Amino acid sequence: MAASCTHDGCPARLLLVCLAFVAAVLTGAQGGSNATSNHAAGQPTFVTKGATYRIKTNDTVVLPCEVKNPGSYVLAWKRGIAILTASSVKVSPDERLRLVDGYNLEIRDVAPSDAGDYTCQIGTLEPKEITQTLEILVPPRMQQKSTVEDAEVKKGETAKMECRASGNPVPTITWTRKNNVLPTGEQSYQGNSLAVERANRHHAGVYYCTASNGVGNPVTKQVNLHVLYPPEIEVESSWVHTGEGREVQLVCIVHSDPPAEVVWFKDTLRLDSTDRRIMEARGSRRTLILRKVQTSDFGNYTCVADNGLGKSRQSIELSGKPNRPVFLSERAGWHRDSYNLSWSVDSYTPVEEFKLLFRKMAAKMAAGALPEAQQTEARQRERQMFGKNDSDSDQEGKADGWLDVLVPAVPSEQLTQRAWHVIRQLQPGASYEAKVRARNRFGWGEQSPSFQFATSSSESALYQPSPEPAIYEEPAARDLGMRAYSSGAKSPETQCVLVAALAVLARTVANRFAMPASGAA
Template sequence: MLLDTNRRSCSPGWSYCWKLLLVTSLFIQGTTPSAARYTDSNYLEEDKYSPGFLTLGQKYSIAIGSRVVLPCKINETENSSHYVLAWKRDIAVLTAGGVKVTVNPRIRLMPIQGTTDQHGALSTGYNLEISDVRVTDAGDYICQIGSMEPKEIVHTLEVLVPPKIDFVSPQNKLDVHKGAPIRLECQGSGNPPPKIIWSRRNNVLPNGEANKTGPVYDLLHATRHASGHYKCTADNRVGQPDSRDILVNVLYPPEIEVEQQIVHSGVGHEAQLVCIVHAEPAPNVIWYKETTQLGTTEQHSQQVRGNKHSLIIRNVTYLDLGNYTCQASNSLGKDRGSLSLSGLPTICYFDSPTLSSYRDQYNISWTVQSYSPI
């Protein structure tokens, strides 16, 4: 059995206390340069008077807040009572024999009850338990057999920390003029260091890619298509990813797309003229018939749905036929779109087959839309 430092008595005689003081002084001195570190799990010490390690030193990667048990198992010999098994972290003694030296309440010593292997050899030792693991717990933990030439194994504890975004630039929102460069920055921490991934909510990135990896996202020339919510995500596969959103708002003068340049209708029918207006800040849209500005009347009404601006004409008359203009303006500029309301039939489309079914005749058919008799 290993030396039990829980004993408080030095009887019979003082030799027990003398041995304990001698071994303790060796621990306080730290690991000697000649200390042997074992990496083989076989019986490393054939001498029946000197115990050897049955545990390999290894690396443990543990998530923060978890529990870890560091093993230290040795073979018991006839002379084991002359040795003390101790746990150290660097040069700090954590335990000596069955005595806990550290005041850290999260560290606990776990005795290994003597067991016999298939060869009949008896083993014993002490495991070291660390609960609620913290970042500061990372490092090397040494299990040492105290003697004039100490033997030891080393366990390395790596503490895994979930990702956290520490810095985002700009904060929350970026207003940028069309044509100007865009730079978004995102930095995160964790162990292992997290990967930073950029994406855009409900859309691909302006270059057509779904995402981009790296702490910085650059766009040389902003277009209106670059507007949107950009997401920076930090992920290191420990716990849940962390993310932040940046709203990019590209400012630009109005740009108008005419949905249908020539709108066909007829007297007594309804007509709808549509302009698609893109602008930031939001534009003011005015409709004109020739040079006359149109307001809202029983016959004329204006409708806005998103960026779709419509002029609705009910019960069209001959006076309503002609040229119309939609004009959009904001603080950065203005744009115009031209449309025509026509009472003429649409262009006819020939839908007869290319080859005739007859040798001496050919049937021609076409389709045309008209609100008036043809």
């Protein structure tokens, strides 16, 4: 164990160290009478070689200095010009230092300030020495005191977020985003700063910068990016269907930062809350609830949002008109020259009639390929089918080839109402498209999307199974344009009607008699 230097005894110790060095010099200078004996004993040499030691803070390190044939020479540890130990005497007042297992230097609780070169020297006439380098590994540490900060930018501008960290080795900064990818589409990005160009509301959120260098645990800072922008409004549905006496909700989704004030209008009249009219706000969802809807409630509603940066509005139409119908038929028909179209529609008010439009696909190309005589014959057959004169045909089908049929509806109190119509005198193996819309006492509803269907090209095709067997169960009755309702078991009266219908169908097929038929359920 090396002797330590106290404050009271430090002058005496330093004097002793000086005397030891003088003695070492004198010993090395005795070249005459002692030269032979020194060579005989052998010169001191280092067994240990210089190296670099990478140590974490607060750990303990031992810097080795093993000497062969030390003799009476003084061994000393130095750091720069400061002498730490001389022989077995500890000169440095640092209590963390001591000599262990000979002349090895131990340093406890190492700190970043301990990094540097430590020299072990033998006090020969020409001093011999080795250098041990101590590198202190420091875990990463954020230079900013707070681990959470806010960043703010206006829409369209560039947001720049920075993150600085210290440590040894120099930490690597990695950027990520909470529950999302970065604006560039990447999962992560390395760099001290992250730039978001042309910022919009989708870029707002929580970003993390993480510093790591392989020493200790990584450290993370959270950056909350706020993008200031005028209100942006989305509606769940721009057209809402309801009925008298019912309750309905009109919904606007309002995004804005800072938050916006939202008001509702009906046409040009600003609305206030009443017992029958309720306004709710939950997060970005703004809802106008109308209870016990009256006819006077139908019309155009507008939600207007304003947050000081701008104003935005979106409109919703509240209507009692029928919804868009949906076709139920299969696309491939079983008939060569006719097709049964069926559809359903939602309407809180009973539907009064339907308007069905249909045409052959690529009608203009097909008409152009036919001889003039056949084109004339086709137009005459269409007029015979639907009872149209030349002026009606010009107005309805001249421009785009569409033909229309009014199909009466069977009054029903059900929300979902169904109807069907058999189109005859079609071309075998041809493709057609159809659209339909419904009318109730509030007017015509929106037209359905286009539905494409095709007639059969098979010579053996006799009939097409109904897409709604519970309503149109009997093919004979269906093809005659009759409505067939069934609840399962057939009564004798029903069987009688079906037999008669089959007989009429056989006669129809034999005579190739055809007439338009329609119905609804």
